[in-house]
Amino acid sequence: MARTGRIFEQLNRRQFLASSAAGASFMAASPAFAQKADVDLHLPGGSGEREVAKHFADKQDLILLRNRPPLLETPMSVFDQGVFTPNNKFYVRWHLANIPTEIDVGTFRLKVRGLVNTELSLSLSELLAMPRVEVAAVNQCSGNSRGFFQPRVPGGEWGHGAMGCAKWTGVRLRDILDRAGVKPGAVQVRFNGLDEGAIAETPDFVKSLDVDHARDGEVIVAFLMNGAPLPLTNGFPIRLVVPGWYATYWMKMLFDIEVLDRVDDNFWMKTAYQIPDTAGANVKPGETGFKTVPINRMITRSFVTNLASGQTVKRGAPLALRGIAMGGDVSVAAVDVSVDGGATWKPTKLGRDEGRYAFRAWSAELAPPKEGKFEVMVRATNTRKETQPMTPIWNPGGYMLNTIETTSLSAV
Ligand SMILES: Nc1nc2c(c(=O)[nH]1)N[C@H]1C(S)=C(S)[C@@H](COP(=O)(O)O)O[C@H]1N2
Numbered sequence: 081m082a083r084t085g086r087i088f089e090q091l092n093r094r095q096f097l098a099s100s101a102a103g104a105s106f107m108a109a110s111p112a113f114a115q116k117a118d119v120d121l122h123l124p125g126g127s128g129e130r131e132v133a134k135h136f137a138d139k140q141d142l143i144l145l146r147n148r149p150p151l152l153e154t155p156m157s158v159f160d161q162g163v164f165t166p167n168n169k170f171y172v173r174w175h176l177a178n179i180p181t182e183i184d185v186g187t188f189r190l191k192v193r194g195l196v197n198t199e200l201s202l203s204l205s206e207l208l209a210m211p212r213v214e215v216a217a218v219n220q221c222s223g224n225s226r227g228f229f230q231p232r233v234p235g236g237e238w239g240h241g242a243m244g245c246a247k248w249t250g251v252r253l254r255d256i257l258d259r260a261g262v263k264p265g266a267v268q269v270r271f272n273g274l275d276e277g278a279i280a281e282t283p284d285f286v287k288s289l290d291v292d293h294a295r296d297g298e299v300i301v302a303f304l305m306n307g308a309p310l311p312l313t314n315g316f317p318i319r320l321v322v323p324g325w326y327a328t329y330w331m332k333m334l335f336d337i338e339v340l341d342r343v344d345d346n347f348w349m350k351t352a353y354q355i356p357d358t359a360g361a362n363v364k365p366g367e368t369g370f371k372t373v374p375i376n377r378m379i380t381r382s383f384v385t386n387l388a389s390g391q392t393v394k395r396g397a398p399l400a401l402r403g404i405a406m407g408g409d410v411s412v413a414a415v416d417v418s419v420d421g422g423a424t425w426k427p428t429k430l431g432r433d434e435g436r437y438a439f440r441a442w443s444a445e446l447a448p449p450k451e452g453k454f455e456v457m458v459r460a461t462n463t464r465k466e467t468q469p470m471t472p473i474w475n476p477g478g479y480m481l482n483t484i485e486t487t488s489l490s491a492v
């Protein structure tokens with residue numbers, strides 16, 4: 081159990097670090113790093129330049145959308161460094177204002193209750209002693225890219241950086257549920273984290289999965305992210321990882337699992353995070369009265385990461401392009417680029433396959449551009465032959481945008 085011991089030691093150290101954060105939020109007493117970051121802070125169509133977050137001890141050079149509850153976005157340039165997003169650059173999203181800044185790893189317990197044969201109260205050392213699995217998976221907020229919705233919709237006005245990819249290590253949720261013994265008649269499994277609203281009226285943030293999904297062997301309770309304990313802001317000490325599904329289900333600071341004999345009808349399942357039950361979650365702007373379903377699996381997307389709109393490149397020289405793609409809940413099959421507005425597409429070279437749920441790197445060399453402005457479009461297709469739409473979708477929640485992205489460049 082030497083390995084378990086070492087992780088437990090790391091967890092203990094993390095608790096010590098976490099407790100040094102100030103006050104009733106994650107904010108460090110003083111900024112621990114440079115305040116001027118080399119990141120693109122513009123959100124096209126937005127109200128000018130955004131700020132760099134300075135008060136989060138475990139984060140560096142993220143774009144600040146809100147301090148409390150925190151909304152911190154990863155700049156696109158980070159995704160150019162590799163398919164795994166470093167923990168200190170990984171985006172952060174919380175709904176509720178009261179988030180523990182200190183976790184006592186000795187007394188922390190994960191409860192399992194409801195429709196089970198034996199209720200459990202698992203310590204972190206018990207969890208660390210269970211069989212361990214690792215999965216590379218993209219964590220993406222349902223509202224990633226909401227800032228690009230036209231007409232605009234209320235909510236976190238994210239650019240494209242409410243996503244990240246990490247190697248998550250933990251135990252299978254199925255193993256935990258089997259240890260408790262799920263009783264016949266179970267319908268959903270509900271997850272709760274330690275965060276709470278500032279006022280009693282705020283519905284507690286809880287999310288549920290169908291019992292078969294919860295028991296599919298892929299959903300895990302993770303305690304390591306890229307080999308290190310989770311940052312406090314990403315759910316220390318444990319969080320749910322639901323590969324291929326939007327991050328709203330990836331409950332952070334998970335402490336309570338309840339097996340239900342019914343479909344969960346709490347606010348965060350029944351009212352919030354509902355999408356139109358239409359192809360691509362698309363409805364006409366302003367449309368109402370359509371049938372909705374809880375948001376679920378992710379869809380395919382791709383981005384250029386080495387160049388940003390507005391940049392100039394060298395005319396008459398081959399143009400190197402790099403980027404990332406994701407398949408959604410299946411692998412990326414192809415990434416193509418177009419320089420003629422989508423009339424013709426050229427295949428790119430895919431990077432190493434890190435698994436169906438991970439980002440996939442891609443690269444291409446384009447023919448030397450002539451002097452003047454031009455546009456590069458990038459389009460991913462997954463193994464289910466689903467691809468990205470040319471025209472933007474719309475829905476009132478600002479969810480699931482996956483339009484083909486266009487990068488406007490000029491050759492000089
Ligand atoms: N306990 C808790 N878990 C949570 C949330 C939250 O508000 N509280 N937000 C969810 C949503 S909507 C997102 S997008 C992801 C963000 O994960 P991250 O902050 O680790 O990037 O956490 C999910 N898990």
Ligand SMILES: [Mo]
Nearest residue numbers: 221222223328
């Ligand atoms: Mo989210």
